[in-house]
Every structure is written in C-alpha cells, then in structure tokens.
Amino acid sequence: NAGVTQTPKFRVLKTGQSMTLLCAQDMNHEYMYWYRQDPGMGLRLIHYSVGEGTTAKGEVPDGYNVSRLKKQNFLLGLESAAPSQTSVYFCASSYGTSGSHEQYFGPGTRLTVT
Amino acid sequence: AQKVTQAQTEISVVEKEDVTLDCVYETRDTTYYLFWYKQPPSGELVFLIRRNSFDEQNEISGRYSWNFQKSTSSFNFTITASQVVDSAVYFCALSGRPSGSARQLTFGSGTQLTVLP
Numbered sequence: 001n002a003g004v005t006q007t008p009k010f011r012v013l014k015t016g017q018s019m020t021l022l023c024a025q026d027m028n029h030e031y032m033y034w035y036r037q038d039p040g041m042g043l044r045l046i047h048y049s050v051g052e053g054t055t056a057k058g059e060v061p062d063g064y065n066v067s068r069l070k071k072q073n074f075l076l077g078l079e080s081a082a083p084s085q086t087s088v089y090f091c092a093s094s095y096g097t098s099g100s101h102e103q104y105f106g107p108g109t110r111l112t113v114t
Numbered sequence: 115a116q117k118v119t120q121a122q123t124e125i126s127v128v129e130k131e132d133v134t135l136d137c138v139y140e141t142r143d144t145t146y147y148l149f150w151y152k153q154p155p156s157g158e159l160v161f162l163i164r165r166n167s168f169d170e171q172n173e174i175s176g177r178y179s180w181n182f183q184k185s186t187s188s189f190n191f192t193i194t195a196s197q198v199v200d201s202a203v204y205f206c207a208l209s210g211r212p213s214g215s216a217r218q219l220t221f222g223s224g225t226q227l228t229v230l231p
Contacts, residue, residue, distance in 0.1 A: 044221070090159065
C-alpha cells in the first residue's frame with residue numbers, strides 16, 4: 001500500500017497562475033482533508049470531504065476550491081495564486097470521523113508563489 | 115471554539131535526558147479526542163497516539179508516555195532517555211466540533227525538539 005500520496009512535491013507559481021494539487025489514497029478511507037502548514041502556526045484545515053461527491057469548508061477555505069469525484073482522490077485547486085498561499089500543503093485521510101480515527105498524512109507539497 | 119496551546123516553541127536536550135512536551139487544550143465538547151503527531155526533518159507527519167476524553171489513564175509505549183489530565187485540560191508527552199532520532203517537531207491536536215457539524219482536527223503550533231549527541 002502506498003498510503004496517501006501527493007502530486008507534485010514542489011511547485012513554484014507566479015501570482016495569478018492557477019494549479020491543482022492531487023491527493024490519492026489507497027486505504028479506502030471515507031474522509032479526506034487538505035491542510036496548510038505555515039511556520040509557527042501548526043496545520044490549518046482548508047477543506048475536507050466526508051465522502052465521494054461531498055466537500056466542506058474548513059478553517060481557512062478562501063482562495064481554494066476542492067473536488068472529490070472519486071473516493072480515492074481529493075483535488076485542491078488554486079484559481080489565482082497569491083503570495084499569501086506560499087505554504088506546505090498536506091493531504092490526509094481517515095477511515096471515519098476525525099474524532100475517533102487518526103488521520104494518515106501524505107508527504108506534503110511545498111508551494112511557492114512569487 | 116476549540117484551541118490547542120503548545121507554549122514551548124523549541125526545546126533542546128542532551129541525549130539520554132528525559133523531556134516533557136506540554137499541551138493545553140480548550141473545548142466545550144464533553145466528548146473529544148486528543149492526538150500527538152511527530153514531524154521529523156523529512157517532513158511527513160507520523161501519528162503517535164489518540165486518547166478520548168473518557169479515558170484518563172496514562173499510557174506508556176516504550177520510551178514514550180502520555181499524561182492526560184482533564185482537571186487541567188492538559189495532555190503532556192514525555193520522552194524518556196531521549197535519542198538523536200527523536201529530534202522533530204511534535205504536534206498536539208484536538209478533535210471536536212467547532213462548527214457544530216463534522217469533527218475537525220485543531221493543531222497546536224508545534225514544539226521543535228532537538229536532541230544533541
């Protein structure tokens with residue numbers, strides 16, 4: 001099992017460009033999440049999904065969109081990148097609600113917006 | 115609202131010393147879950163432990179131990195006889211219902227532990 005994988009690992013964007021980050025999991029988990037990690041702030045939840053075809057906003061959703069067309073994939077989109085979106089992005093998945101089940105994290109994507 | 119505070123930003127110890135990482139949380143939920151994750155220099159996040167709010171028993175796993183005290187809203191993590199490989203950022207996290215809907219995981223800001231040889 002590969003667990004949770006993320007594509008790409010690194011990316012540099014110019015302000016205004018768009019991109020999509022792909023997250024895939026092979027554990028048949030229902031729940032998937034996107035976080036961003038900034039220095040001194042821990043991880044903050046951007047969006048999450050409780051099942052195929054459903055998404056919901058987290059703590060910091062502005063400037064991002066997501067889609068969960070297949071159970072195993074969760075896409076994070078930036079329509080018009082801004083320097084404030086420079087961060088490390090982590091995808092995670094869990095079998096059930098994040099209350100009773102631990103989340104498994106991908107290796108992260110380091111995004112720089114210039 | 116829920117909140118996790120890790121007041122120790124950075125800690126340095128010499129190998130074989132014991133070290134305790136503090137975690138204080140706030141939540142209005144009566145049922146909640148607490149977690150610790152490790153982020154080594156390679157960057158991935160590794161799950162260490164999960165505790166629910168009804169189980170205050172301390173837990174020991176090898177050199178790791180956790181002390182959960184509801185009276186002080188704390189979930190502290192102790193590493194005994196630290197090793198260089200323990201050097202990492204450690205995150206405490208709380209799962210509750212900040213929006214009244216699905217549970218969300220709220221992370222503390224992390225503690226950078228450096229173990230010197």
